[in-house]
Amino acid sequence: MNSIISWVGGKKALRDLIYLRMPKNYDRYIEVFGGGGWVLFGKPPDKCMEVYNDFNSNLANLFYCVKERPMALLRELSFLPLNSRDEFTTLRKFLAMEEFKSEHLAEELEIATHFLKEPEAAEIRDILMERAAVGDVKRAAAFYKIIRYSYGSGCTSYGCQPFDIRKTFTIIWEANRRLKDTVIENKDFEALIRQYDRPNAFFYCDPPYFETEGHYEVVFRKEDHVRLRDTLKGIQGKFMVSYNDCAYIRELYQDFQIEAVTRINNLAQRYDNGSEFPEVLIANYDMEERKKSMPMQMNLFELYGEQKTVRWRGKETEEEPQDT
Numbered sequence: 001m002n003s004i005i006s007w008v009g010g011k012k013a014l015r016d017l018i019y020l021r022m023p024k025n026y027d028r029y030i031e032v033f034g035g036g037g038w039v040l041f042g043k044p045p046d047k048c049m050e051v052y053n054d055f056n057s058n059l060a061n062l063f064y065c066v067k068e069r070p071m072a073l074l075r076e077l078s079f080l081p082l083n084s085r086d087e088f089t090t091l092r093k094f095l096a097m098e099e100f101k102s103e104h105l106a107e108e109l110e111i112a113t114h115f116l117k118e119p120e121a122a123e124i125r126d127i128l129m130e131r132a133a134v135g136d137v138k139r140a141a142a143f144y145k146i147i148r149y150s151y152g153s154g155c156t157s158y159g160c161q162p163f164d165i166r167k168t169f170t171i172i173w174e175a176n177r178r179l180k181d182t183v184i185e186n187k188d189f190e191a192l193i194r195q196y197d198r199p200n201a202f203f204y205c206d207p208p209y210f211e212t213e214g215h216y217e218v219v220f221r222k223e224d225h226v227r228l229r230d231t232l233k234g235i236q237g238k239f240m241v242s243y244n245d246c247a248y249i250r251e252l253y254q255d256f257q258i259e260a261v262t263r264i265n266n267l268a269q270r271y272d273n274g275s276e277f278p279e280v281l282i283a284n285y286d287m288e289e290r291k292k293s294m295p296m297q298m299n300l301f302e303l304y305g306e307q308k309t310v311r312w313r314g315k316e317t318e319e320e321p322q323d324t
């Protein structure tokens, strides 16, 4: 199925290539940089443990509410018609907390600060803030509308295309069923990977692309690319990372299997028919293992957007001619 939202960097166009390159066996699937969750939504639920994570608390809260509070979310959405720029601006302010007042939260924080000494007070404040971050139906509805109505789902400018949000209710119900057994997390990638790492874990990582980090609300610095590589380097489980194809990322992951793939560039496609975007898939296991165990005709999948394969042999890499 499709995700309930478009998301900058969403992997709709790449996900068939990704499924083919996943490990044959794993007993927990963790989507570390969840975003719109396109890869997760496109595959049948894993029988094993499945985790969706994103450090953006609005996103994690939205998916949490779709999973746990679908009725309340739908009620909130149908009470909130939004078809004008003014309403869009109001919702943005609401999300930026400029107009968001949770009386109970404020009171709880005040009590914690008044009656406890530091560092205990800080610890309790963190717990309260973390709890407030998920399960907030009003915020989830506002965020969902912002995405649906903003230009290119970028959440910053009004898309000017009036449409009835109630038409999307069916997909919210579908998503509710799809997420039934999925754990929703709102953590920084390093804490998440450490928490879920086991020998049979599989982490799919789709971080902000190198030099396009600014497209997201959550700050991702250049050092974070190195921190991600270092975290993954030491894990017991398997990982796959998707990135834009560039020298910096190839150098950073030179000790792993790197495969070049291309997909249609959705934005450029509007102006330049047929434009493709070069990307890489990187893994600490053999990405061919699933394909090798499939019947020959499955290789038809590879006709989609594939340029060349770089095979990984320990530290040595070797370019192979294009698959035909």
Ligand SMILES: C[S@@+](CC[C@H](N)C(=O)[O-])C[C@H]1O[C@@H](n2cnc3c(N)ncnc32)[C@H](O)[C@@H]1O
Residues within 6 Å of the ligand: 007, 008, 009, 010, 011, 012, 032, 033, 034, 035, 036, 037, 038, 039, 053, 054, 055, 056, 187, 188, 189, 190, 206, 207, 208, 209, 216, 217, 218, 219, 220
């Ligand atoms: C390329 S997008 C993921 C797109 C997703 N795969 C999809 O198909 O929709 C990258 C995501 O990483 C999230 N992110 C940024 N910094 C993060 C961090 N430190 N830990 C976890 N997630 C982070 C962003 O909020 C963003 O949603």
